[in-house]
Amino acid sequence: MYQLTNVTKTYTRGKGTVHALDGIDLTINDGDRLVIQGPTGGGKSTLLQMLGGLDRPSSGAVVLDGTDLAKLPETRLTRFRSETIGFVFQSFNLIPTLTAQENVETALVPLGVKARERRERAAEALISVGLGERLGHLPSEMSGGQQQRVAIARALVKKPKVLLADEPTGNLDEGMRDEIMEVLEQMWREHRLTFVMVTHDSAMAKRAPRLATIRKGKITVTEKAIA
Numbered sequence: 527m528y529q530l531t532n533v534t535k536t537y538t539r540g541k542g543t544v545h546a547l548d549g550i551d552l553t554i555n556d557g558d559r560l561v562i563q564g565p566t567g568g569g570k571s572t573l574l575q576m577l578g579g580l581d582r583p584s585s586g587a588v589v590l591d592g593t594d595l596a597k598l599p600e601t602r603l604t605r606f607r608s609e610t611i612g613f614v615f616q617s618f619n620l621i622p623t624l625t626a627q628e629n630v631e632t633a634l635v636p637l638g639v640k641a642r643e644r645r646e647r648a649a650e651a652l653i654s655v656g657l658g659e660r661l662g663h664l665p666s667e668m669s670g671g672q673q674q675r676v677a678i679a680r681a682l683v684k685k686p687k688v689l690l691a692d693e694p695t696g697n698l699d700e701g702m703r704d705e706i707m708e709v710l711e712q713m714w715r716e717h718r719l720t721f722v723m724v725t726h727d728s729a730m731a732k733r734a735p736r737l738a739t740i741r742k743g744k745i746t747v748t749e750k751a752i753a
């Protein structure tokens with residue numbers, strides 16, 4: 527469970543100051559599916575970075591299961607991140623010289639998983655996202671949707687508790703978008719993930735049980751009656 531208390535993030539640019547996050551209070555329960563929306567520059571990606579421990583707040587607490595990510599020393603934060611949190615980004619961020627299977631395996635290297643188990647788990651993860659026939663393909667030999675599936679497999683192969691996605695369909699055409707959204711929803715259900723996603727996809731936002739809107743660093747959360 528996440529508990530964010532009075533989280534602020536301020537960037538200084540020249541003489542100007544940007545309050546990217548301005549006093550965010552937010553609770554996200556285990557297994558929640560939360561969609562974050564809002565105008566460009568509102569603070570969505572900044573919030574996702576705080577949730578993922580990719581950056582630290584200027585003030586406030588980002589507590590995940592009793593651990594304040596804002597206060598963890600860097601090495602422990604890196605370890606915590608690689609065990610607990612899976613990330614999917616708009617740009618798939620695959621390593622171009624590695625096959626799909628090798629790309630997925632990279633998530634298990636920091637966890638000290640042995641080579642043979644890495645290969646097996648990577649293959650299983652790729653099969654679960656429908657890419658069982660593409661283990662040996664390079665990113666350049668796959669479509670955008672397939673590359674994003676590889677990225678999803680890489681995020682989930684370590685069996686994280688939390689999945690964070692920043693515009694995961696932003697680089698895809700309409701047909702692919704729906705497919706990837708379905709894969710993400712299926713993974714959320716099967717792995718019982720806590721799933722937080724920034725998206726402009728209004729269909730996805732409509733389906734989300736909780737919708738957070740961030741404007742000028744401030745958050746409003748709408749709860750819906752049906753999931």
Ligand SMILES: Nc1ncnc2c1ncn2[C@@H]1O[C@H](COP(=O)(O)OP(=O)(O)OP(=O)(O)O)[C@@H](O)[C@H]1O
Pocket residue numbers: 537538539544545546564565566567568569570571572573
């Ligand atoms: N590293 C940085 N240095 C300076 N300012 C930053 C930095 N990162 C973000 N900002 C500023 O913080 C504010 C929030 O940015 P953020 O990327 O979180 O918005 P967003 O809602 O994700 O926008 P978009 O929909 O365009 O991706 C913006 O004004 C942005 O310019």
